[in-house]
Amino acid sequence: MTIELTINGKSHKVEADAATPLLYVLRNDLALNGAKFGCGLGQCGACTVLVDGKATLSCITPISLAEGRQVTTVEGLGTAEAPGPVQAAFIELQAAQCGYCIPGMMMSAQGLLQSNPAPTETEIRNALQTNLCRCGTHMRILAAIRRASELMQASLGPVANKRAG
Amino acid sequence: MNAPLTGALTRRGLLAGAGGLLVSFSLLPHAFAQSAAPAQPHLPGSLETSRSLDAWIRIDPNGHITIFTGKAELGQGVRTALLQVAAEELDVPPGELEIITADTARTPNEGYTAGSQSAQYSGTALRHAAAQVRQLLIGEAARRLELDPGVLKTEGKAVRAPDGRSLGYGELVSDQFLRVEAKPVSILKKPDSYRYIGHSLPRVDIPGKVTGGEVYVHDMRLEGMLHARVVRPAIPRARLLSVDSSSVEAMPGVVAVIRDGDFLAVVAQGEFQAVTAMHALAGLARWERRYALPDQAALPAYLQKNESTVGTVSASGDPDKAAGKVFEATYTRPYQLHGSIGPSCGVAVLKDGQLTVWSHTQGVYPDRAAIAEMLGMPPNKVRVIHREGAGCYGHNGADDAAADAALIASKLPGRPIRLLWMRDQEHAGEPFGAPMLMKIRATLGDDGRIAGWNYDLWSNDHNTRPGGARSLLAAQAKENPFPPPVPKLAITPNGNGDRNANPLYDLPNKRVLWHYVEDMPLRISALRGLGAYANVVAIESSIDELALMANADPVEFRLRHLSDPRARDVVELAAKRFGWSNEKLPPHRGRGFAFAKYKNLAAYLAIAAEVEIERETGRVRLVRAVSAIDTGEAINPDGIINQTEGGILQATSWTLYEAVTFDENEVTSTDWSSYPILRFSSVPDKVEVHVINRPGLPFLGTAEAAQGPTGAALANAVRHATGRRIYDLPLSRQRVKQAIGI
Ligand code: FES
Numbered sequence: 075m076t077i078e079l080t081i082n083g084k085s086h087k088v089e090a091d092a093a094t095p096l097l098y099v100l101r102n103d104l105a106l107n108g109a110k111f112g113c114g115l116g117q118c119g120a121c122t123v124l125v126d127g128k129a130t131l132s133c134i135t136p137i138s139l140a141e142g143r144q145v146t147t148v149e150g151l152g153t154a155e156a157p158g159p160v161q162a163a164f165i166e167l168q169a170a171q172c173g174y175c176i177p178g179m180m181m182s183a184q185g186l187l188q189s190n191p192a193p194t195e196t197e198i199r200n201a202l203q204t205n206l207c208r209c210g211t212h213m214r215i216l217a218a219i220r221r222a223s224e225l226m227q228a229s230l231g232p233v234a235n236k237r238a239g
Numbered sequence: 240m241n242a243p244l245t246g247a248l249t250r251r252g253l254l255a256g257a258g259g260l261l262v263s264f265s266l267l268p269h270a271f272a273q274s275a276a277p278a279q280p281h282l283p284g285s286l287e288t289s290r291s292l293d294a295w296i297r298i299d300p301n302g303h304i305t306i307f308t309g310k311a312e313l314g315q316g317v318r319t320a321l322l323q324v325a326a327e328e329l330d331v332p333p334g335e336l337e338i339i340t341a342d343t344a345r346t347p348n349e350g351y352t353a354g355s356q357s358a359q360y361s362g363t364a365l366r367h368a369a370a371q372v373r374q375l376l377i378g379e380a381a382r383r384l385e386l387d388p389g390v391l392k393t394e395g396k397a398v399r400a401p402d403g404r405s406l407g408y409g410e411l412v413s414d415q416f417l418r419v420e421a422k423p424v425s426i427l428k429k430p431d432s433y434r435y436i437g438h439s440l441p442r443v444d445i446p447g448k449v450t451g452g453e454v455y456v457h458d459m460r461l462e463g464m465l466h467a468r469v470v471r472p473a474i475p476r477a478r479l480l481s482v483d484s485s486s487v488e489a490m491p492g493v494v495a496v497i498r499d500g501d502f503l504a505v506v507a508q509g510e511f512q513a514v515t516a517m518h519a520l521a522g523l524a525r526w527e528r529r530y531a532l533p534d535q536a537a538l539p540a541y542l543q544k545n546e547s548t549v550g551t552v553s554a555s556g557d558p559d560k561a562a563g564k565v566f567e568a569t570y571t572r573p574y575q576l577h578g579s580i581g582p583s584c585g586v587a588v589l590k591d592g593q594l595t596v597w598s599h600t601q602g603v604y605p606d607r608a609a610i611a612e613m614l615g616m617p618p619n620k621v622r623v624i625h626r627e628g629a630g631c632y633g634h635n636g637a638d639d640a641a642a643d644a645a646l647i648a649s650k651l652p653g654r655p656i657r658l659l660w661m662r663d664q665e666h667a668g669e670p671f672g673a674p675m676l677m678k679i680r681a682t683l684g685d686d687g688r689i690a691g692w693n694y695d696l697w698s699n700d701h702n703t704r705p706g707g708a709r710s711l712l713a714a715q716a717k718e719n720p721f722p723p724p725v726p727k728l729a730i731t732p733n734g735n736g737d738r739n740a741n742p743l744y745d746l747p748n749k750r751v752l753w754h755y756v757e758d759m760p761l762r763i764s765a766l767r768g769l770g771a772y773a774n775v776v777a778i779e780s781s782i783d784e785l786a787l788m789a790n791a792d793p794v795e796f797r798l799r800h801l802s803d804p805r806a807r808d809v810v811e812l813a814a815k816r817f818g819w820s821n822e823k824l825p826p827h828r829g830r831g832f833a834f835a836k837y838k839n840l841a842a843y844l845a846i847a848a849e850v851e852i853e854r855e856t857g858r859v860r861l862v863r864a865v866s867a868i869d870t871g872e873a874i875n876p877d878g879i880i881n882q883t884e885g886g887i888l889q890a891t892s893w894t895l896y897e898a899v900t901f902d903e904n905e906v907t908s909t910d911w912s913s914y915p916i917l918r919f920s921s922v923p924d925k926v927e928v929h930v931i932n933r934p935g936l937p938f939l940g941t942a943e944a945a946q947g948p949t950g951a952a953l954a955n956a957v958r959h960a961t962g963r964r965i966y967d968l969p970l971s972r973q974r975v976k977q978a979i980g981i
């Protein structure tokens with residue numbers, strides 16, 4: 075069947091079985107590399123994307139559920155030339171080893187920071203609880219998210235800063 | 240902190256050279272060993288095996304410079320480090336160099352990217368090649384400009400004369416200019432003039448990785464590419480009794496069901512179609528086990544019973560005659576996973592008799608030989624190209640997935656095949672880290688020093704990398720199968736199961752034996768550090784117990800037995816930065832210390848850890864860790880910190896949580912809930928890594944240095960917090976509760 079999806083602000087028509095997990099459509103039909111296959115079981119977070127601003131595991135989300143919603147992948151956060159705040163923070167703090175888990179981490183972080191621009195350490199850790207990293211990059215990932223929070227607040231101006239204070 | 244220069248002089252002869260540091264590698268000890276065969280001089284690093292400069296560096300007439308390495312990026316940042324080294328000696332910014340990594344059609348054969356040896360071998364080769372290329376360019380410019388080479392400088396990809404004339408690198412090269420054999424001696428930059436070495440340059444691969452770039456083999460999309468999945472149960476080497484695949488062949492998108500002996504796979508147009516068909520096919524296949532697996536709970540006894548031969552790792556004096564108080568203990572380690580976050584993947588296409596395979600293998604050349612052998616093809620008809628995968632931490636399923644893809648592609652000529660393992664296939668099918676049993680009997684003399692040391696370890700070979708087709712799952716399963724390898728005991732300087740079994744401490748009377756186990760019920764292969772992890776845990780746990788017996792501080796007790804000044808430096812630095820003391824900690828907290836010199840010939844690492852125990856649940860959390868590492872000359876200090884932090888956190892996960900589980904039929908830990916690893920709720924508050932840089936000394940390699948010391952520091956901290964020693968890994972909640980009697 076044909077399903078209409080809005081990915082990173084652009085609408086796409088996709089020909090696929092309604093049960094197809096969103097992840098496969100993103101990676102194959104739309105050639106987006108950001109979301110990764112890690113387990114296909116909802117256990118590792120490598121496939122995390124935002125659906126209507128909420129961190130969602132795309133490996134266990136059928137495309138039929140994504141229809142009519144806003145899907146954001148790491149490609150929607152910026153580019154290597156013009157990285158968004160979360161990407162800029164991960165680059166600045168060199169928060170990657172193999173990097174395979176990182177887009178999923180960034181999408182969980184983006185989801186958190188959009189709803190809570192100045193999260194506490196515990197809130198950050200809770201938001202990442204599903205995301206696994208085997209390289210042990212955790213300390214840098216946490217630091218990058220704290221940095222991304224700063225960068226986002228700086229760009230949001232005084233209102234968001236008040237919340238942080 | 241700098242090393243005393245005498246260290247450098249004894250390590251590799253240094254001669255002051257004109258305008259630089261003249262390093263004579265002909266003074267290396269093993270060069271003497273080779274002097275019986277006078278034909279070829281010993282060359283630095285991997286130049287020894289790929290001797291022509293143009294194997295490493297190419298300069299195009301337009302000035303474009305490409306450097307080649309046989310090593311692969313595994314997430315350890317090797318691209319960046321190698322670029323820095325080449326850039327330094329070529330006098331060209333790293334951003335202006337292109338780097339080509341592991342590809343059998345293009346790069347030198349450097350075997351495996353393993354053992355923390357990339358900087359040591361490839362880095363050293365590139366460094367010398369670059370330095371010699373720069374000298375050749377200067378020499379050629381001097382000839383053309385009719386000037387003395389000594390007055391010429393290099394900058395901006397050009398050789399410049401004091402009179403303002405200059406010649407670009409591209410102008411200076413002609414066809415065969417760099418087709419010359421490298422020399423044993425190079426004029427290297429002096430550490431005080433470094434522009435790139437020793438600087439924390441940002442990694443070149445990170446921007447692509449955080450923006451959805453096409454980075455991994457998983458991301459490849461070739462024209463006409465099909466998606467394939469294997470059907471492989473969690474039963475090792477299972478025999479396929481029967482499968483009626485006709486219904487699967489009729490499923491939407493399915494192109495082929497492939498059966499070759501016990502090898503079963505499905506190929507489809509779409510990826511989800513392949514997954515759906517794989518599930519259907521799995522439901523139709525009937526398998527039989529070839530043998531029963533041993534009782535998991537009795538694994539240590541199994542190892543001991545299956546000892547086939549014994550090798551002496553180290554022996555001196557007479558440990559049995561030593562007088563004093565005796566300490567005895569037995570330690571164990573279970574099977575553990577590499578557990579890559581991305582399952583193994585391979586892409587292959589057979590076109591006009593030429594097979595091309597893209598793989599995240601650690602060794603493109605050995606993998607090519609193995610795949611060619613499996614398919615009965617001449618190796619020159621097979622090309623293996625490295626593409627990154629998720630971190631592998633040793634020999635995981637990468638080579639197997641490449642072979643799976645190759646076998647499938649060989650049956651569908653002209654069609655590119657992308658083969659990806661599923662999570663359960665990765666968990667059950669990768670070659671595991673080997674289980675071990677370690678027994679120690681040590682004697683503490685009246686003088687408070689260790690008077691006798693007996694150490695016995697039982698373990699398989701830790702390495703079943705493709706030496707040929709027999710290491711590949713697909714080759715073991717296909718018709719006319721290749722039987723799995725049966726490695727033989729070998730005692731080598733790098734070590735294997737016995738890696739780091741010989742403590743670096745001054746022990747006049749010791750005997751270290753490897754009781755070698757040939758039988759291998761579950762497939763194993765190289766996992767980060769091989770035997771070093773468990774050996775260091777056993778040794779350093781015992782050192783702590785001996786310190787207690789001696790009424791000594793664990794750090795002071797270690798220093799008492801350490802005469803290597805670089806070892807002492809890391810121990811003292813880690814203790815100092817941690818704030819090591821004997822002060823009482825709050826209840827349920829403990830501190831632990833550990834040290835090792837990786838392989839006894841690579842990086843020195845010491846670490847202090849503080850843990851917190853939740854009494855009711857037995858949960859251990861690493862609160863903070865402080866480590867010091869000396870990895871010789873630091874190419875990229877932040878890269879060393881990044882990898883070491885990673886090693887500390889990964890080893891924390893191994894030590895606190897991880898064990899492969901199985902029953903008599905099959906592996907039962909087949910996902911992340913049956914094989915839990917570190918999650919963010921348990922990540923420490925703080926991890927510090929202090930790098931001791933030794934400019935001018937050889938690169939020692941970083942990647943695996945933290946594994947053993949971290950495990951040991953945790954074990955010692957748990958001992959300190961609970962008053963009880965846990966001898967079996969992992970230090971699970973259940974074991975902690977048992978130890979404290981809850
Ligand atoms: S791939 Fe989706 S949670 Fe692991």
Ligand code: FES
Binds near residue numbers: 172
């Ligand atoms: S950086 Fe490799 S898995 Fe996280």
